[in-house]
Amino acid sequence: MATVREILSNKDPWVASIGPKASALEAAVAMNRHKVGSLMVMDGENIVGIITERDLLQRVLAESRDATQTSVEEVMTTEILCCQPHTTIDEARAVMKNRRVRHLPVVDEAGLQGVISIGDLNAYQTHDHEVTIHVLTEYIHGRA
Numbered sequence: 715m716a717t718v719r720e721i722l723s724n725k726d727p728w729v730a731s732i733g734p735k736a737s738a739l740e741a742a743v744a745m746n747r748h749k750v751g752s753l754m755v756m757d758g759e760n761i762v763g764i765i766t767e768r769d770l771l772q773r774v775l776a777e778s779r780d781a782t783q784t785s786v787e788e789v790m791t792t793e794i795l796c797c798q799p800h801t802t803i804d805e806a807r808a809v810m811k812n813r814r815v816r817h818l819p820v821v822d823e824a825g826l827q828g829v830i831s832i833g834d835l836n837a838y839q840t841h842d843h844e845v846t847i848h849v850l851t852e853y854i855h856g857r858a
Contacts, residue, residue, distance in 0.1 A: 718806055718820055719799040721838050722828045729829050731756045732765065734787035738774045741765050741786050752817040754829065755790045761826055763790035766817065796821045797830075807835050 731754040732741050755763035765786050773789035774781050796819045797806050820827045
């Protein structure tokens with residue numbers, strides 16, 4: 715059974731992050747600059763939250779708050795759903811679907827190992843299906 719570790723092995727290990735005292739505007743600018751939909755909120759090596767596009771939309775923009783005066787810690791999500799490197803891809807997908815989240819930090823005893831997104835899961839599944847189709851096509855045509 716495929717695990718989250720396989721997805722992480724094909725990704726850049728760098729994780730986009732920001733400090734809790736940064737402004738919501740700084741978070742939005744960082745997300746745009748790095749072309750990501752979330753940032754891990756880190757206090758040193760400790761994960762203290764996650765800030766997502768949804769957080770900015772619902773807790774800053776929709777509430778007409780000043781993004782330059784609103785800190786990340788005021789609007790971040792503090793209930794962080796995580797998985798481990800040995801979590802199966804199906805389990806990670808189920809968590810994302812059932813809890814309606816798009817980003818899942820991957821942690822182990824050493825700390826934060828990376829973040830996977832629903833897009834990462836979809837890309838992995840698409841590649842897996844393409845390989846299966848290729849193998850079956852080769853078999854049908856007697857080339858396997």
